[in-house]
Amino acid sequence: MTWNVTCTYSQFLAQKTPTCCVSLSSFYNHTIVNCPTCTCGCKSNSTGSGGCVDPKTPHLASAVTGPGKSNLNTPLVQCTSHMCPIRIHWHVKLNYKEYWRVKVSITNFNYRMNFSQWNLVVQHPNFDNLTQIFSFNYKSLTPYAGLNDTAMLWGVKFYNDFLNEAGPLGNVQSELLFRKDKSTFTFEKGWAFPRRIYFNGDNCVMPPPDSYPWLPNAGSRSMVSVLRLAMTVLASFVFLVAYA
Known part of the structure; x- marks a missing residue:
């Protein structure tokens, strides 16, 4: 008797609500597009399961280390409009004659979890022209021959491969430099923003396309x-x- 076993990961089985979201901004538009409201839950005045903590509260330490701290599977997040434990921000930073530059920031809003050896998977049509990445590691993912629009990013060992829990050190960031391909490059209609982003395998919620900071x-x-x-x-x- 022989058999085959196929293992797949289901974000919906692992957790009922999304775990991350994406926000967007650009140098050519003053609009900052935040994660959609209530992406991962809605703000509650109570702490603990389903609640959040205001970072300005004088009782922050007791709220984080109090009852329920041992239940690491239940996020205790900072109070935000989106209530997501992880937010990825994509900022179109600069425009050069032959190149354009992006800043990517990952912020951890969860007071109960650190992330070691985190990873980010980003889909964008200009990854085949990535010239330099400054403080993340990079590997091209090519699921289809001749199509190079997906990249895996992860932290540099002993520098930013450890994403701290919520607080002043709860973020990592890097900048990416892309060469312009005149046949495809444009800042119009949201082209400069990613098509999809995954954090540690979870599909992050993107803002609706009609809210993007257009040229x-x-x-x-x-x-x-x-x-x-x-x-x-x-x-x-x-x-x-x-x-x-």
Whole structure:
């Protein structure tokens, strides 16, 4: 008798709610797109299971180390609008003539868990032109021949491979430098933002596409300029009529 065993990981079986979310920002737009509200749960005034802790509370230490501390499977998160234990922030930082630069930050909001040897998997169409990554390790993942749009990132040993629990040290970050491929590169319509992000195998919740910090529309600027000119002419006409 022979048999085959296939093991798969199910995020939904491991935990009923999402464990991470993604926020976005860019240098060309003042809008900061936060994780969707109540992504991993909604804010509650009680601590413990389903609750959260305000980092400004004077009783923070007792809330974190009090009853339930031993139950490490139950996250005790910092009070946020999204209530996720992990947030990944993707910031489009700089634009050069031949390159563009991104800053990736991972923040741990869970007071009950550290992450050693964490990993991040990111899907973006420009990973085939990644030139340099500054403080994370990188490996290209190519599930399909000829398609290089997925990367695995993880921390540098003894530097940032350990993600601390919530607090001043509860974050790691790095910057990525991409070369521009003139046939595909654009900042329009959210192209500069990742398609999907996974933290330690969990699929992180992305903001809805219509909320992305879009590149300012040249047509909108032209309409504003025409409107401003029309208002100026109208004001001049009213002034001349008033003092004629």
